[in-house]
Amino acid sequence: MVDIKDKIKMILEACDDKKGYNFSVIDISKVSSVCDYFVICNGSSDRQTQAIAEEVEFKAEQAGCEVYHKEGMNTGRxxxxxxxxxxxxxxxxxxxxxxxxxxxxxEGEFIDSEEFGIKNWK
Structure with missing residues (x-):
């Protein structure tokens, strides 16, 4: 099982590898039961957002992390x-x-992506 902080780092690295930017990591565990964290990033084009998502999924599989659901790949928005x-x-x-x-x-706790070694380009 992958530690949650290592999982966030892996996700941020995958996004960064495909030139994603404007990262937000939000701990929502105290304000929602949906999940514990949101990781948010931008891409400059539909194709770039698709490439970022594909890289996240690829790195997750390599790390033994499961992707339960994915949506929005068709439009890339x-x-x-x-x-x-x-x-x-x-x-x-x-x-x-x-x-x-x-x-x-x-209301969640925002965590700086630089805590995971990822520069946050806006």
Whole structure:
């Protein structure tokens, strides 16, 4: 079993490998029963968001982490990857502003991606 912090680091590294940016890691465990963490990032195009999501899924499989559900790959505008205790949101830069999950979940605890060794480009 992979430690949750290692899992978050793996997800951030996968996003960073495909040039994802504007990372948010939100601990929502105290405010929701949906999951424990959201990991959110942007891509600049539909194709880039799809590549980021594919890389997250590939790295998860390599690490022995299960992906329970994935949606949004067809359009590449908002891709959701459900990994049980973590839900990854890969947004096209324009969509992220519309849905604004960072504000919607502002009662959660925000964790700086640099704690996982990932520079947060905005």
């Amino acid at each position: 908002w891709i959701l990857i459900d990994m049980g205790d973590i839900i990854v949101h890969v947004f096209h830069k324009d969509e992220r502003e519309i849905y604004d999950l960072d504000t919607l979940w502002n």
